[in-house]
Amino acid sequence: MQLVMAAALTASLAACSQNANSGNGANEQNAAAEGTGNTQNKPDNAAADADPLAPYEETVTFTLGRQGVAGNNLPAGDTLESNQFLKYVEDKLNIKVQYDFSVEDGEAYKQKVNLAIASSQIPDVMIVDENQYKQLAEADMLADLTEAYDKYASPLIKQYYDSYNGRVLDAVKRDGKMLALPDTNIAGNNQLLWVRGDWLKTLDLQAPSTLDEVAAVAKAFKEQDPDRNGAADTVGLLGDPNLATDGAFFTFDPIFAAYGAYPGYWLKDESGAVVNGSIAPEMKDALGKLREMYAAGLIDEEFVTRKWNDNAAQVASGKAGILFAPWFAGWMLSDSVKNDAKADWIALTAPLDESGKRNLAVSKPSGQYLVVRKGFEHPEAIVKTLSVQYEGLRLKDPAAAELYKGLGVSWLNWPLNLQLNNENTVYEGYLRLKSAVEAKDSASLPADQVPTYDSIVKNLENPKQDIAAYANYLAYYVGGSEVGSDKLNRIEPVFYGQTETMAKKGTNLTKLENETFLKIITGNAPLDSFDDFVAQWKKQGGDEITQEVQQEAGQ
Amino acid sequence: MRNRSFILNYHLMLIPGAVLLFIFSIVPMFGVAIAFQDYIPTKGIFASEWVGWENFGYMFSLPDSKQIFVNTISIALMKIAAGLVVPFVFALLLNEARIVLFKRTIQTVVYLPHFMSWVILSGILINMLTLDGLVNQILSWFGREPVMFLSSNAWFRPILVASDVWKEFGFSTIIYLAALTSINASLYEAASIDGASRLQKLLYITVPALLPTVILLATLSLGNVLNAGFEQILNLYNPLVYETGDIIDTYVYRTGLQEMQFGLATAVGLLKSAVSFILILISYGLAYRYANYRIF
Amino acid sequence: MVKETNKIADSGIYLILAFSALLCLAPILYAVALSFSDKAAANAGLVYFWPVDFTLSSYKEVLGDRFFFISFGVSVQRVVLGGIINFLVTVLMAYPLSKSARLFPGRNAYMWYMVFTMLFSGGLIPWYMTISSLKMLDSIWALVLPTAVPVFSVILLMNFFRGIPKELDEAANMDGAGPWQTLFHIYLPTSVPSMATITLFSIVGHWNSFFDGMILMNHKENWPLQTYIQQLVLSLSSIMNTTDPEEIKRLSAISNRTLSAAKVVLSMLPILCIYPFLQRYFVSGIVLGAVKE
The missing domain is CATH 3.40.190.10 (Periplasmic binding protein-like II)
Structure with missing residues (x-):
């Protein structure tokens, strides 16, 4: 049977609360990175080396191939290829994203990637499945991301991967080299x-x-x-x-x-x-x-x-x-x-x-792989983009909360649709929600869980009146509680x-x-x-x- | 001198088309090399390793390959047979209709499906053939149990043939109707004087007059024995009916584009192209020899 | 007595013919009925050939779908551009090829070259690689240039040209007309039915093809209409790959029988509109080009 990945993350799911003040953590991390081994010289972009979240002096552009967003709900005028999320990344990092291809249907996307591989004309960045990853790696078409990850991945990104005790990252290593950033398949996707x-x-x-x-x-x-x-x-x-x-x-x-x-x-x-x-x-x-x-x-x-x-x-x-x-x-x-x-x-x-x-x-720990074309000049730019994107996505940067506020725009409109989260995020999120609902106080919740809390409370007060609130309630509260069931026997x-x-x-x-x-x-x-x-x-x-x-x- | 300038102009007229054909048809033909290679994209066609007939060997070792050839040929033959008989009968019936306006209207309507795409028609067909779709509802009036047409190996081929006939029969009558107009009217008059009935005229004048056309079309369709209808099947099939409905073209499409077995897909495609090419040459040869028909 | 049987036979024939015609229209009527029906009635399978709980809401929804109109525009653009290119190439090739090998020594070589390209192909991936290396992906040219030479139409028109009396040619030559003048002033005006036929074929061909759009167009904005519909109506199965709550939410909102039917009906409209005008030509056009006595 095909093992389709089912990492079910949303922007509204919280990261671990221990990471609430990641700003400081990031700085410490950078200092460490700078001290240890900054051998890679990029004279024109020296400043960027200092901080994973710091902008480039000269604009870096990468081309991207990824699956599109079916039934996208961006406000009129904005598209997947031109929207506030992309603008946010550009403003923060001076990195521009140029779409090479994007199609919504999964099969059609797979074909696009296969054709790109077959003709050896791949974009700088793609998100591929395991079979494609293997083909690309064997054909020696992929850049080594080991160093870029070590130096430029934000603490938040590293924390997500670390919650799997290396199971996720080890799986993509070939001869010790990291040729991809895998997604993380969170626990609790069982039917x-x-x-x-x-x-x-x-x-x-x-x-x-x-x-x-x-x-x-x-x-x-x-x-x-x-x-x-x-x-x-x-x-x-x-x-x-x-x-x-x-x-x-x-x-x-x-x-x-x-x-x-x-x-x-x-x-x-x-x-x-x-x-x-x-x-x-x-x-x-x-x-x-x-x-x-x-x-x-x-x-x-x-x-x-x-x-x-x-x-x-x-x-x-x-x-x-x-x-x-x-x-x-x-x-x-x-x-x-x-x-x-x-x-x-x-x-x-x-x-x-x-x-x-x-x-x-x-579950298999990951099924989607973010890969960078060998020969692309700035592999670290991709890691930085991912880091900045997740700072925004998880609302670690309060300013990001203003993007499309209240419109329920899909997080998939961020440039890199790679799902990352802590392994047990669903059940942990449920437990936090539960104690907040019981205490009738959302103060203990991380910023990105507050909207979920609000809709659950709304539905508890007026059951099934607001369909969206009811949906949230069913997913995060009814379904979420079963995810941690003590009857589960993991093989x-x-x-x-x-x-x-x-x-x-x-x-x-x-x-x-x-x-x-x-x-x-x-x-x-x-x-x-x-x-x-x-x-x-x-x-x-x-x-x-x-x-x-x-x-x-x-x- | 004049003649030479004419010939020069003829070449000029043909060059744009010839160049376009070269770029978009001839150049890709070098790609058949992939069928004999362990194709690695970064190395390309020129540097990938040559493996001789290995891909063909692997193809024949797969149990699927026999299945897809059998499917392709049987579906195509059924379509060819039905596609000859139904328009033939329909043209005879249409020929008997005397009211011109009625005849015109019928013609306009039956030609129409030919101009609809399989994308559209499949969308409609799927809707009609589901358990609670139109066809099953009509069956239920007669007390019949609903049938899952599109997932049934017993039904899938008949559906392919029927929907193909449905789409093309009207359009195919055109050639028969043309042949009918060329029958000498005096034959019918003479027969009437001899007291021949309507049916007798049909059987002894009309049908024999059409037979050469039927035979010619049958011969020419020999080249289509490996074309079972890619767009139709791609839009209608599902894994449960691979057994009866998976054909060469869909198989090549799946293995090549979805599973990245480039060598295997190209080998299967090449085999199909080669066999079709030979069949077409044979059929054109036969048509020329026995019907004195030259298509080009 | 004979008259009596004739009458019965006649009514039988008329009945069968009328029934066949209805059968041809049935699926189209069904799609039209669905598109004007209420969503709930359609999902419950209550719709036959007449709308149930008549509503225009599906069509109103289509009006709000930007991509439907974008791809409609791409298709129109493709039909116009592709139609013109097909027409020019066909006419220019058919004329010299209709000359005998005696008058035009290279004729048979061209003919074989053309037929060979029709019968033999290198396969999908090399074809894609060629177009991709010409940097034509995502460009309208990728939809019209690879199909620029409709070999079948060339043969059709060539056979028609052959039927034009030689005397016309000779008379024109006497008057000092070269091949170009003869083609455009004598051949074309006498070949209206064939022209109409090949034009109809090329319009329909361009309008109906989805596969090249799917393979060669990398952005949704560049899809022709049939590709858009194919992806929409037939392959929402992609949800298997996007098990993301938000995706699920959006997709459950767009899976909709009546809306799809409305789009299907709208996409048939242009063909339905031009068809009656060209229909009166194509019967004679095909027959004269294909069946030779």
């Missing part, structure tokens, strides 16, 4: 079970916790007319043709995990050998269960062809009342209130396995990276896997075709890959 609480009440059901109870609720939602409109127009559990993807909406990861199956992850079995979760015997049991549920109509019959927005439409129109999605699904779920004022969503950590645990494979995969054969044959294997599993679930192939699949998988390169992973993981 929660979201259920229409009002439907449970109507049908007099308990909140489900085991898989059988989940199935029972899906059955009741499908068959017992939970919306009481007299028509059989509701569906059971929603699904997505990707079946299992970390941090994705509607995928069945929790069901697989309840059987101890973790498709796509590399794990150690009892004997210490590395195995791929997709071919483990537990997988067959889980597929059998899904097949049974699908045949009984408990899963949305059409999930195979559903795109994200189709599912969102089913939620909004009150057809669906049970689904898996991460904590931040609040935004999508809140729409159903427009259609049905009684709609009320609850978040659960479910289904639990026999020992009462919600198993969970730990550590042994390997996240990509091996040589994987790059060559992995996509064909993934295709085989997805096709087979979809067919099994939808009843188009017998359950036992899983065994053929395992044999095929091994034969078509799976065994080779397993060996390579065994070697790399053993190191």
Whole structure:
């Protein structure tokens, strides 16, 4: 299964409060940097060396390729390529950003990057996925960022990376060189079970916790007319043709995990050998269960062809009342209130396995990589841009709060759409919000959490009147609280990276896997075709890959 | 002397087009070298390592490659067959219609879908074929269970063929209608005097008169056996129907642009180009030899 | 008796023809009906061929979409520029190629060269690299120059030119007209149906293509309309890659069946408008160029 990154950060999420006065910290850091090894000479820009956040004397321009912002909500006249955030960076650093390409669709963006790589004409800066990163690194197209990072990354940026104890940064090092700045995939993106609480009440059901109870609720939602409109127009559990993807909406990861199956992850079995979760015997049991549920109509019959927005439409129109999605699904779920004022969503950590645990494979630490073209003169300018951007984004610089104040403009309009945060930021943020709400006082909160606090209070006073406030409440408060559930049982995969054969044959294997599993679930192939699949998988390169992973993981 | 200046002017007229073709068609053809290379972008076509037929070997070792060739050929053949028969029948029917205004109106309407893009048509089709879409609603009037058309391997090919026929049948009648106008009217008059019925005239005069055209078109379509409709399928398919709907062009597009297997993608594309090229030469040869038809 | 069967046969034929015509219009009518329907009714699948809860709100929403109009403009620009280039190139190539190899010795070499480029291609990536190294990415020229030579149209027009009586040529030559005068004063005026046909083909081709826009245009501002619609209607699946709360929020607001239908309908309009005017020409245009006795 493709491991799509799900680092779900927002501008309004707080950094650790210990960093509240980063201004001083930054200065100390600079002094240290200056003292240790300032060998890089840039006569015309000497002043810039002194302080990561200090401007260049002569304008530095870099070209950028990145994914655009779908449905961008900038005020009229401003665009992704010309807006106040860019102006802010330019004013602070004398760095200009020139867009080489930006497209909104993820697949289309991937193609643009691939074409740029294929023709060896890449922009100075891009944000790429793991496969592309590997290609670029192997083709020797990337600048070494080690020194630039050491000297010019702000304490805030370093703090984010450090919260992962090196797991994130070590993964991008090649021969000791840092060829990229990875994003950070925060903890807590696992799917929660979201259920229409009002439907449970109507049908007099308990909140489900085991898989059988989940199935029972899906059955009741499908068959017992939970919306009481007299028509059989509701569906059971929603699904997505990707079946299992970390941090994705509607995928069945929790069901697989309840059987101890973790498709796509590399794990150690009892004997210490590395195995791929997709071919483990537990997988067959889980597929059998899904097949049974699908045949009984408990899963949305059409999930195979559903795109994200189709599912969102089913939620909004009150057809669906049970689904898996991460904590931040609040935004999508809140729409159903427009259609049905009684709609009320609850978040659960479910289904639990026999020992009462919600198993969970730990997410890959990062999936997006900020890379700089080899030969670009000022790699440090990129690190500085990132530092200044995050000072603004996290409101460490109070002046940044004035940019598009109150307009809810997407943070993605900052030049570098690389998501960085502390690993446990979601749950820590929730705990802070909770104590503030209980104390009815937001003074203890960092500046960037205050708007969230306000909307939660607003929704608690007038539930569901303001959709945006309700959405915030669902995401940060209802979903956020489940992120730290004590029922979670974290399984550590042994390997996240990509091996040589994987790059060559992995996509064909993934295709085989997805096709087979979809067919099994939808009843188009017998359950036992899983065994053929395992044999095929091994034969078509799976065994080779397993060996390579065994070697790399053993190191 | 005069003649020579004419020829010089002919060359002048052809040069802009020839130059444009050179830049945008001939130059990229050197890129087929990638099919024989372990292509590394920074090294480019000139410095990447040559690996001979390795990419082709890998292609044939993939279980997918057989599948996509089978899919491509069967979809294309079904489209060719249906695309010959339906317009033929439709042209015969249209020929029987006597009211000129009615005939004109019908023609105007049936030519129209040809001018719509697959992007637009796919958008509409997807809407029509979902579980709660138009087609399933109509099925439900007859008490039929709804069908998931676009994710069904049983339905995907028929949908491709049907929607392709739907888009093109009207437009394809044009050639048959033209051939119909060239039938000598005195044949029909003579038959009427002999007391032939309408059906007999159709079977013994009209159909035989059209047959050469049908055969000619069938021969010429041989070159399309590997073209199963890239834009249509790209906009309609999903992973569940790769088994029946993934064709050479979509496969090349995915492996090349989305998975960066440049060598493999170029090799598959090259194989397709070469086979198509040969087929087209054969079909043009046949058409010239037996129908005395010369396209250029 | 014979009359009776004829009548039945006739009504059968008329019925089938009328039904086929309706079938051709059905999807278009469905899109129109959707675009004028209320969002809720559309999502509930209540719309057939007539708008349910008639509303103009989708069209009003389109009016507020800046990028729809920008890409509409790009498409218009592309059609005009590309149409003119296609027309000139086609006419200039078809005329000398319509001469026999005896009159014009290089003719067959050009012909084979042209057909070879039509039948054989180097593949997507080398094609992209060529255009990219010409620094044409993101420029309107990338949409009109690579497709500047419509080989099929050249052949069509060439065959038509061949049907023009030689005597006309000879008479013109006698009067001292060179090839350029003959082409523009004698050939073109007698070839109106073929001209209209190839123009229609080139307009439709340019208007309908999305793939080159998707590959060659790096900024949304430069997308032609079909690329915009393709990205909008068919690939909102990208949300899988942007699991960011704010993204989700915005995207759930733009996923909208009726709005997409309105855009689809608007994008069909230009074709629907020019089609009736050119339609009366293209039947004769194609037939004369393609079927040779």
